[in-house]
Amino acid sequence: MMECDIENEELLFRGVTKYHWDFKRKRVSSAFFIKQNDGVSVDRQHKRHSSDCIKFVCSRFKNKFLYVASMKTQSVRESGAYVCHTPLIDNEYHSSIFNSEERDMIIAKPKAKKLLKLISLTDCIE
Numbered sequence: 001m002m003e004c005d006i007e008n009e010e011l012l013f014r015g016v017t018k019y020h021w022d023f024k025r026k027r028v029s030s031a032f033f034i035k036q037n038d039g040v041s042v043d044r045q046h047k048r049h050s051s052d053c054i055k056f057v058c059s060r061f062k063n064k065f066l067y068v069a070s071m072k073t074q075s076v077r078e079s080g081a082y083v084c085h086t087p088l089i090d091n092e093y094h095s096s097i098f099n100s101e102e103r104d105m106i107i108a109k110p111k112a113k114k115l116l117k118l119i120s121l122t123d124c125i126e
Contacts, residue, residue, distance in 0.1 A: 006083050006095060008074035012042040013053050015065035016121065028069060028119060033112035038105055039096035044073075044085060046093055051125060056093070058124035069119040079114040081107065 006012075020032040033040055045053055054068045076083050082098045097115075099107050107115070 006044050006046075006073050006085055008072070008077065010045040010073045011050060011053065011070045012044060012073055012076065012083065012095065012097070013057050014040070014042045014069050015057050015061060015124075016067040016069050017064055018066060021066055028067075028116060028121070030109065030112050030116060032069070033097070033107045033115050034109060039084075039086075039098045039103065040107060042083075042095050042097060043091070043093040044095045053093075054122055055125045060091070065124050067121040068124060069121055071115070071118040071120070075118045076115065079118065080111055081115065 014032070016028055016032065020029055021027075022029040043053060043057055048056075050070065053070075057068050058065060073083055076097060080100070082101045082103065084096050084098065084103070086094055086096045088094045097107070098104055099111060
């Protein structure tokens with residue numbers, strides 16, 4: 001069983017689909033964080049190597065992701081967003097980013113723009 005708290009040093013991972021990619025500007029669109037009704041789904045690193053996390057994200061949804069975005073938990077928290085470990089039956093690493101500790105579901109646009117500046121992109125590893 002994994003502890004509930006997410007350490008500040010942990011990375012968070014999220015797959016980037018074609019719907020979240022701005023092909024014209026060659027970057028992730030703000031919809032990556034904004035258009036979520038139940039928080040923003042991410043996977044926490046939790047004592048795994050980054051490459052293992054990326055493989056895990058890519059393998060769960062074959063050929064769906066163009067890239068995998070990663071960001072440091074501490075930076076997400078410093079942006080004013082709230083990060084919470086929310087495991088699923090089939091994914092013990094699942095976590096969520098909310099607008100605030102009250103778990104406001106939709107990330108405010110200014111906060112989403114801050115979060116976009118925090119991500120690093122990696123190609124999917126199969």
